[in-house]
Amino acid sequence: MNWEVYSDKLVTYDPRSPDFITVNTLFTKGECEVIRGLHTTLPFKKSQLSWGLNKDQKRDTDLYWIQSTEDSLWIFERVLNAIAHINRTHFNYILDGRISAFQLGRYSRNQGYDWHLDLGPNQASRRKLSLSIELSPESDYEGGELQFFRNGIQAIRSRQSLGNMTVFPSWMLHQVTKITRGERWSLVNWIEGPPFK
Numbered sequence: 650m651n652w653e654v655y656s657d658k659l660v661t662y663d664p665r666s667p668d669f670i671t672v673n674t675l676f677t678k679g680e681c682e683v684i685r686g687l688h689t690t691l692p693f694k695k696s697q698l699s700w701g702l703n704k705d706q707k708r709d710t711d712l713y714w715i716q717s718t719e720d721s722l723w724i725f726e727r728v729l730n731a732i733a734h735i736n737r738t739h740f741n742y743i744l745d746g747r748i749s750a751f752q753l754g755r756y757s758r759n760q761g762y763d764w765h766l767d768l769g770p771n772q773a774s775r776r777k778l779s780l781s782i783e784l785s786p787e788s789d790y791e792g793g794e795l796q797f798f799r800n801g802i803q804a805i806r807s808r809q810s811l812g813n814m815t816v817f818p819s820w821m822l823h824q825v826t827k828i829t830r831g832e833r834w835s836l837v838n839w840i841e842g843p844p845f846k
């Protein structure tokens with residue numbers, strides 16, 4: 650199968666993964682450190698959810714929310730520009746031209762987020778594209794893999810290098826495996842839009 654090749658050197662299309670794509674080094678190492686550091690100024694929220702039929706299925710992440718302020722605007726602009734490009738060249742969804750607060754997440758030992766979709770009822774039903782940015786170098790942790798599920802093939806891993814952004818349709822099943830050593834930080838957001846048609 651042939652995939653179009655785009656001029657933007659940042660975006661690499663993995664022919665085995667037409668449904669999620671990764672942008673290399675959207676943020677530099679230094680920028681990732683700055684973004685991680687924002688948590689010291691933000692209120693902390695522990696996310697621990699159980700849902701569904703299986704009581705073991707759960708999410709356990711330490712969360713902070715980054716609103717758009719004068720100091721954080723550059724993060725919003727960088728991501729929105731990249732998403733606009735990726736959507737134009739790849740997904741072609743009808744999207745709102747805005748993003749809301751970023752979810753800054755920290756996973757420590759034994760924390761993870763079991764298989765789920767980002768689509769949900771009410772406001773979450775408007776989610777169309779999900780994105781996750783790696784704020785920790787891979788050497789900082791073991792486990793903590795962002796994996797996707799496709800047609801019976803579980804566990805297709807994204808390229809989790811520092812500063813990379815993985816973009817995927819919000820209807821795609823994904824998980825973050827439990828951390829077995831160290832700590833992983835990620836920056837997550839969802840681009841909304843009118844209903845699919």
Ligand SMILES: O=C(O)CCC(=O)C(=O)O
Pocket residue numbers: 752754762767781782795823824825835837
């Ligand atoms: O931490 C990540 O990379 C993804 C987290 C996630 O799937 C979510 O918050 O919905």
Ligand SMILES: [Fe+2]
Pocket residue numbers: 765766767779823
């Ligand atoms: Fe998710």
